[in-house]
Amino acid sequence: MVDKDVVVDFLNSKSGSKTKFYFNxxxxxxxxxxxxxxxxxxxxxxxxxxxxxWSSGSTTMYGLKGxxxxxxxxxxx
Amino acid sequence: xxxxxxGYNPSKPMENRITDIGPHKYDSYFPPxxxxxxxxxxxxxxxxxxxxxxxxxxxxxxxxxxxxxxRTMSVTHIRELCEIADxxxxxxxxxxxxxxxxxxxxxxxxxxxLRDDLNSRKFPGGSFKFPVGGTGAGISNMVHTQxxxxxxxxxxxASGPVKCVMDAVFEDFKNMRMPAPVRIALACCINMCxxxxxxxxxxxGIHRKPPMIDxxxxxxxxxxxxxxxxxxxxxxxxxTVEYKGEKVKSIAIKEDRCMYCGxxxxxxxxxxxxxxxxxGIAIMVGGKVSNRISMPKFSKVVVxxxxxxxxxxxxxxxxxxxxVEVYAANAEKYERLGDxxxxxxxxxxxxLTGLEFTHHLIDDFRDPAYYTWRQSTQFKF
Amino acid sequence: xxxxxxxxxxxxxxxxxPSFVSDIKQEAEARAKNPKGLDYQIPADCPDDLLGxxxxxxxxxETHWKHGGIVGVFGYGGGVIGRYCDQPxxxxxVAHFHTMRVAQPAGKYYNTKFLRDLCDIWDLRGSxxxxxxxxxxxxxxxxxxxxxxxxIFYELxxxxxxxxxxxGSNLRTPEACLGQSRCEYACYNAQDLCYQLTQDYQxxxxxxxxxxxxxxxxxxxxxxxxxxxxxxxxxxVGTWKDDIKIDQExxxxxxxxxxxxxxxxHSGRDWGKFDLQKEVVERCPSxxxxxxxxxxxxxxxxxxxxxxxxxxxxxxLRIGDERGASILVGAKAPVVDGSQMGSLLxxxxxxxxxxxxxKEVIEKIWDWWMEEGKNRERVGETMKRLSFQKxxxxxxxPASACHVKEPRSNPYIFFKExxxxxxxxxxxxxxxxxxxx
Numbered sequence: 001m002v003d004k005d006v007v008v009d010f011l012n013s014k015s016g017s018k019t020k021f022y023f024n025x026x027x028x029x030x031x032x033x034x035x036x037x038x039x040x041x042x043x044x045x046x047x048x049x050x051x052x053x054w055s056s057g058s059t060t061m062y063g064l065k066g067x068x069x070x071x072x073x074x075x076x077x
Numbered sequence: 078x079x080x081x082x083x084g085y086n087p088s089k090p091m092e093n094r095i096t097d098i099g100p101h102k103y104d105s106y107f108p109p110x111x112x113x114x115x116x117x118x119x120x121x122x123x124x125x126x127x128x129x130x131x132x133x134x135x136x137x138x139x140x141x142x143x144x145x146x147x148r149t150m151s152v153t154h155i156r157e158l159c160e161i162a163d164x165x166x167x168x169x170x171x172x173x174x175x176x177x178x179x180x181x182x183x184x185x186x187x188x189x190x191l192r193d194d195l196n197s198r199k200f201p202g203g204s205f206k207f208p209v210g211g212t213g214a215g216i217s218n219m220v221h222t223q224x225x226x227x228x229x230x231x232x233x234x235a236s237g238p239v240k241c242v243m244d245a246v247f248e249d250f251k252n253m254r255m256p257a258p259v260r261i262a263l264a265c266c267i268n269m270c271x272x273x274x275x276x277x278x279x280x281x282g283i284h285r286k287p288p289m290i291d292x293x294x295x296x297x298x299x300x301x302x303x304x305x306x307x308x309x310x311x312x313x314x315x316x317t318v319e320y321k322g323e324k325v326k327s328i329a330i331k332e333d334r335c336m337y338c339g340x341x342x343x344x345x346x347x348x349x350x351x352x353x354x355x356x357g358i359a360i361m362v363g364g365k366v367s368n369r370i371s372m373p374k375f376s377k378v379v380v381x382x383x384x385x386x387x388x389x390x391x392x393x394x395x396x397x398x399x400x401v402e403v404y405a406a407n408a409e410k411y412e413r414l415g416d417x418x419x420x421x422x423x424x425x426x427x428x429l430t431g432l433e434f435t436h437h438l439i440d441d442f443r444d445p446a447y448y449t450w451r452q453s454t455q456f457k458f
Numbered sequence: 459x460x461x462x463x464x465x466x467x468x469x470x471x472x473x474x475x476p477s478f479v480s481d482i483k484q485e486a487e488a489r490a491k492n493p494k495g496l497d498y499q500i501p502a503d504c505p506d507d508l509l510g511x512x513x514x515x516x517x518x519x520e521t522h523w524k525h526g527g528i529v530g531v532f533g534y535g536g537g538v539i540g541r542y543c544d545q546p547x548x549x550x551x552v553a554h555f556h557t558m559r560v561a562q563p564a565g566k567y568y569n570t571k572f573l574r575d576l577c578d579i580w581d582l583r584g585s586x587x588x589x590x591x592x593x594x595x596x597x598x599x600x601x602x603x604x605x606x607x608x609x610i611f612y613e614l615x616x617x618x619x620x621x622x623x624x625x626g627s628n629l630r631t632p633e634a635c636l637g638q639s640r641c642e643y644a645c646y647n648a649q650d651l652c653y654q655l656t657q658d659y660q661x662x663x664x665x666x667x668x669x670x671x672x673x674x675x676x677x678x679x680x681x682x683x684x685x686x687x688x689x690x691x692x693x694x695v696g697t698w699k700d701d702i703k704i705d706q707e708x709x710x711x712x713x714x715x716x717x718x719x720x721x722x723x724h725s726g727r728d729w730g731k732f733d734l735q736k737e738v739v740e741r742c743p744s745x746x747x748x749x750x751x752x753x754x755x756x757x758x759x760x761x762x763x764x765x766x767x768x769x770x771x772x773x774x775l776r777i778g779d780e781r782g783a784s785i786l787v788g789a790k791a792p793v794v795d796g797s798q799m800g801s802l803l804x805x806x807x808x809x810x811x812x813x814x815x816x817k818e819v820i821e822k823i824w825d826w827w828m829e830e831g832k833n834r835e836r837v838g839e840t841m842k843r844l845s846f847q848k849x850x851x852x853x854x855x856p857a858s859a860c861h862v863k864e865p866r867s868n869p870y871i872f873f874k875e876x877x878x879x880x881x882x883x884x885x886x887x888x889x890x891x892x893x894x895x
Contacts (some may be wrong), residue, residue: 002783018302020527022833023667035828039667046533046665047091052537053626053666054527056307056343058268059834060535060626060666061527069298074526074542074554079497079581080605085612090532095505095615097660100561100631103649106569107639108525116638116647120772131640147478149600151485151505152577152586159570159577170731171636172566172590174684180624200480202471213723222593224656224691225515226508227541227557229523234515236478237470244473253726271593274689309794309834338793343525353519366688368680370743370766373687375797387516388466410729411741411766445796 003041005028008050013063019067020054026062088158108169109184126251127209128192140188141179144207145243145250146217147174149226149236150276157198157206165191175218177211213253218247221263222271224244224282230339231265232356239263239392242280246401252446256408256417259401260365268338275364277414278397279376284337286355287330287348291347292318296326299345304328307340350445358393359420362400363415371416379426381437396432403430424457460486461503462510466517482509483585496582500603507551508601511543522549529556529604531611535666537622538607554603555585558595558610559623564652565636566591575618583610594673595633595684596623612721621660628666632656634676640651643768644678645781652676653812655814655820668824669831669840679777680765684698686786687800691837692700692820693786698778699806701758702767708774709734709754721772730793738767782808785819787849788838798838803849805860819853826852847872 001009006029011021027038042062045065052065086092104112114133129141147154158178163171165187171179182188195207211217219242223227224235229436242261249255262273265282270398273279295301301315305328312334318327328341328348360383364376379400383393400414407422407429408417417428427434440446460483470479486505489498501507510855511522526540534803539557546553560576576597580586585601592598602610608700614620632655635641637648655674656663662672678696711717713734718725732756739747746760747767754774755765768775785807786800807815809824826849831840841849850857859865875881 018300020300021304022669023528024669024831024833027828035825036665043533043665046535049090052528053530055530055536055539055626055666056340056527057269057525057539057625058343058627058671060628061303066516068528069300078499080498081499081609083609083612084616085608087608090608090720094532096533096621097664098615098619098621099657099660099663100653101563101572101620103564103567103634103639103653105563106567108567111567111639116644118638118640118642118644120642121721122718122772123725126691131642141640145476147476147481148589148591149478149481150588151481151488152581152588153485153488155573155577155588155590156479159573162570168570170568170570172568174595174633174635178590200471200477200484202468202477202480203473204471204477204480205474206476208476210473213720213725215726217629220593223589225521225523226514227523227555229521229525229541231521234512237467237516240470240473240475240477240479243475244689247474250475253723255726258723264791268793270682272685272689272791274791274797275685306833336794343527344525351520356519364688366682366685368682368687368764369769370741370764373682373799375799385519387471387519401865410724410737443795 004045006030006051007041008064011067015064015067020061020063022059022061054066106169107182108139108167110137111181113137114135114139117437122305123213123253126215126253127212129212137183137207139183140185141181142188142192142209143173143177143179143211144209145171145211146176146178146437147203147236147240148221154206161191161194161207165194166221175211175220178207191209199389208247208250210251214257215251215253216249216255216259216261218250219243219263220262220271220273222265222269224265228265230268230342230350231384232284232337232351233265233358234387235265237387238280238358238393241390241394244395245398249401255405256410257413259404259414261397266339267336267372274361274375275366275373276376277362277364278400279361279364280393280397281359281361282356283359283382284350284352284356285382286350286352287332287335287337288313288339288342288348288350290328290330291349292320292325292327295347296329298347300329301326301345304341304345304348307344309338309340310334310336313341339403353385357382358390359383360393360396360400364413365412365413370411373412374415376415377423378438379430379432381435400430400432422457460509461506462513464509464513466510466607467513479509482587489586499583499606499609500585500601504555504591504601505587507549508555508585508587511545511549511552511818514545514548522846523555525806526556529607531607531622534622534664536628536664539625541601555601556604556607558584558599558602558607559592559631560599560614560624561621561623561631561656562591562595562597562633564632564649564656565639566595567639572618579610579613579618583613594623594630596631604754618864622664624663625670625795626666627670628664628672629659629662629668630671630673631663632674632676633684635678637676637678641678642690642772643681643696643765643777645698645777646678648676648678648694648696650811651694651809651813651816654811655817658817662824668828670834672824672837674849680763681769690789690800692823693789693800694809694816695785695786696783696809697763697782697806698781700778700780702756702761702778703776704754705774706753709771710752712771712774713749717771717773720770733853738770741766774779782806785816787823788836788841790838795839795842801838801841802861803853803855805858822853823849878886
């Protein structure tokens with residue numbers, strides 16, 4: 001499977017319970033890759049508008065673009 | 078309102094996009110005397126409160142005038158700073174780490190004209206716009222956080238209490254009679270986004286009640302697992318509750334584990350933590366960051382809770398002023414507040430200040446607590 | 459004329475200290491008048507509504523803001539903090555009120571053109587309210603709406619050649635003291651190190667891939683004006699190795715009362731005649747100085763470079779010539795396990811462009827922390843969890859007595875297998891030859 005699909009499939013499989021994940025959750029998907037390689041995969045997905053960031057201000061998470069509850073609640077979608 | 082485009086094309090976000098350019102280089106806006114004498118300064122002197130002169134090897138002098146700034150500042154105010162900088166300083170100015178503004182000139186008479194100009198400007202309400210001061214063994218400007226002006230987890234306001242405390246110690250912003258510098262800071266909750274844990278006097282907003290749980294909205298507004306994983310003490314867990322006769326997914330909080338950080342509210346708007354009656358301010362004292370004489374140290378809590386008393390926070394300001402006065406009257410020259418308290422012993426600190434020592438002031442949070450208990454028969458009655 | 463009555467906030471207009479309430483009111487007035495005829499891109503009365511919602515907080519003693527995590531500019535994971543008002547009908551001007559962090563030049567020197575250009579963007583596209591500056595050091599633009607974020611970013615980058623700062627689990631906007639630009643104590647060019655590292659690590663700053671936030675701060679001397687040791691995960695603090703330079707004639711001038719001690723910092727009170735023995739020699743934390751009435755001597759090997767004597771007699775004493783910095787790692791504010799001060803990792807490093815020696819330490823720490831750090835764990839907490847020895851190991855730094863205040867007081871030493879002759883295997887048969895069961 002292509003690396004990007006691994007990420008997207010993981011997010012889709014979890015979408016019932018949560019839609020945002022810490023960076024470390026993705027490194028676990030690629031046991032043979034270092035964090036910097038995983039970052040490249042995620043960055044590419046962000047630039048392709050597949051993923052988007054979610055920030056608490058102090059931390060940052062990644063999720064599928066448009067997924068989740070709050071953006072709709074605040075009329076940002 | 079008609080939308081004015083900057084040139085950005087929302088359908089092609091990457092088109093002509095400029096990223097990763099960082100800040101401007103630090104020397105882009107140096108006044109000429111700073112540029113010329115970079116790395117070649119010989120010594121400095123504080124001529125009067127708020128006025129410094131730095132002398133370079135070349136013999137050049139730069140007079141810097143420091144004025145207190147409100148961290149929350151309008152563009153109108155910034156433009157007035159610009160007008161002053163254009164009029165007196167060739168269009169240059171700088172800001173300090175403690176939200177002060179510094180104007181630099183190379184001539185003593187220009188310095189005096191600038192100083193008098195700055196001191197003459199007032200808001201219609203009567204406060205100074207640009208009070209000169211904040212140097213040496215005095216009380217400099219407070220650093221602070223957002224508070225009720227902009228933050229979602231504050232236990233107090235920031236700009237307001239800072240205004241009140243600075244009003245109360247204003248004479249010492251404009252004087253240098255303290256035994257050593259006194260640095261005051263305020264963080265509006267324990268997360269301390271403006272770290273105040275090493276200040277001579279640190280004011281910290283504290284919540285005293287765990288978050289409310291809005292069962293009606295929890296599952297609609299929040300991804301419950303995110304709120305659960307946000308909790309630093311594992312006090313938050315998912316649960317199912319009965320709400321208006323229906324079973325709904327919601328959240329449970331183990332109340333005695335909650336440290337009131339508000340992280341779960343950040344993740345989940347159905348867990349608000351703000352509480353008018355519960356919230357307030359703790360006072361911490363005796364921290365420092367400088368390595369001068371003694372090593373850097375943390376501030377210690379000496380007042381566990383003061384209620385929020387907007388708009389002027391009278392109890393808070395009175396206590397801060399009182400601590401400052403007792404310190405000024407008793408410490409030796411060069412002793413920071415924490416050095417003084419350690420020399421005389423904290424039991425003497427409480428005796429001299431008359432602050433009440435309560436059980437709240439004994440550390441009970443995890444490992445470090447033990448190291449603060451007294452393992453000795455040496456103490457003062 | 460203000461839109462909302464603010465009787466509580468009005469009480470913050472009196473008193474000498476600059477009143478932020480007066481300032482926000484003057485901004486509200488300026489926008490109402492709109493002398494330049496701007497077509498404000500967010501509600502013109504948002505400063506009024508900001509005062510209105512703040513007045514409500516003053517009455518109720520509770521905040522009215524909610525966090526919003528999704529807003530940002532495309533491709534960046536930080537630099538924008540989402541804020542919504544929880545009383546949007548009452549205060550529509552601030553219903554959506556997001557913050558943008560703009561990268562400041564190290565040391566915060568500006569010219570008026572830069573500031574005016576920034577004000578012009580913020581006047582048109584934001585609330586006109588700022589923080590100069592935020593706690594980490596950024597210029598903070600306080601309050602705009604989502605459709606303006608990309609427009610502001612475009613104008614900042616295209617017209618002002620300046621970028622956003624950091625927020626979230628990434629490298630935060632680094633900051634330095636004013637360093638050599640106007641300070642004789644500066645042991646290295648803190649502003650340049652700050653600038654170079656900020657440029658070199660733009661990807662780490664904008665695209666979060668750390669377990670949590672990571673801060674650099676650069677103090678050019680041990681006085682620590684930007685609080686690097688207390689506030690940054692990676693603190694570079696200037697120091698030197700050789701003798702403090704002494705001008706004996708100037709020392710005598712201080713002792714004789716010709717020169718003002720402490721550069722005038724204590725002149726607000728009559729502390730009596732300057733007493734060099736009592737105020738300098740006896741205050742020296744390592745007691746490495748002597749004053750015989752005409753000559754001051756310092757035993758360099760005993761000096762801990764606390765700056766006290768230099769601060770007290772700046773015309774007579776100067777920092778040494780063999781200059782560089784100490785690196786301290788792991789400071790943080792109290793949540794969760796209590797505050798941490800930076801712990802000394804590199805006792806001395808030369809700080810010279812292109813700063814490879816410093817960068818090498820940074821990158822080794824990042825590689826380790828990105829692998830081992832738990833979610834929301836600052837590097838100082840990772841150090842506590844996995845040991846200081848581990849940090850030394852991953853950074854290839856030999857342990858030295860400088861690293862501790864005192865050696866351990868328990869003997870529970872975790873020896874490595876290769877440190878023990880024969881490793882962890884035993885010869886049981888030989889043992890039984892010597893001992894019965």
